[in-house]
Amino acid sequence: MQHMEPAEEKGEDEEKGTCSIDGSESLSDEHRQYLLARHGTVALDPMPCMSPADPYNWPTRKKEINLALVAFHAMMATFTSAAIHSSLVPIGHDLHVSVQRATYLIALVIAILGCAPLFWRPLANRWGRRPIFLLSLLCSLAGNIGCAKSPTYNTMALCRAITAFFISPASAIGSAVVSETFFKRKRATYMGIWTIMVTCGVPVAPFIFGFLSQRVNYRWIYWVRTVGRKFNQAD
Structure with a gap:
């Protein structure tokens, strides 16, 4: 069960629009597709969450x-x-x-x-x-x-x-x-x-x-x- 805790914490952060990601290398495929659809690129700094609540995704x-x-x-x-x-x-x-x-x-x-x-x-x-x-x-x-x-x-x-x-x-x-x-x-x-x-x-x-x-x-x-x-x- 220990390996599930980071994922749960990340989910809570994404709901708040306050997650912090080091770079595009650590993105999941779903997150990458979300950013490509919204911004057209994953070369973003800072890296936004996969959430419309994140102001970077507005x-x-x-x-x-x-x-x-x-x-x-x-x-x-x-x-x-x-x-x-x-x-x-x-x-x-x-x-x-x-x-x-x-x-x-x-x-x-x-x-x-x-x-x-x-x-x-x-x-x-x-x-x-x-x-x-x-x-x-x-x-x-x-x-x-x-x-x-x-x-x-x-x-x-x-x-x-x-x-x-x-x-x-x-x-x-x-x-x-x-x-x-x-x-x-x-x-x-x-x-x-x-x-x-x-x-x-x-x-x-x-x-x-x-x-x-x-x-x-x-x-x-x-x-x-x-x-x-x-x-x-x-x-």
Whole structure:
């Protein structure tokens, strides 16, 4: 019975989509035919399981849609800090604080975005990516609503801190999603796409929301971002 245990363990791993195979030499005929039918080759690195649950076996379109959602989520983290750059004067007038003090709302978010990923990465490794992303979407959505309705400076600072903390998981585990989805030969390309999306948040957010702040009201920055979080959650 001892020789059956490795096979049973392998079967459990394949169901989870987390098996690890050294190379094509150790593949069974059934596994080889599965990979040839799905990928057209067995020269794959890493070597995926014989299971559709393995992200490496997902269709390319599904992988790219997943990457787009994760990258958009990560970009919203930098949007959070940069969105009010062009609205500091209206914020100061509305909340009865100086422009210098209004800038602390940006510095607060930057500080949290720099530290919070250290908290989220172990949780994602323990509980999985999906629950963390869903928690991130829901709580950052609530934080943006709180910012839009904040009557005082302290309340807005608290709500921005909550938003920054809960929106940071994508920055922490987004690169891991790329590594766990794409084969090494294509990984650099998709990692570059993810990086560009994250980086674009800083210059793009003030450009877009500056017009919004001038034409309507700076609080609409938070309402628009709330809609964006809801859209991402729906997808």
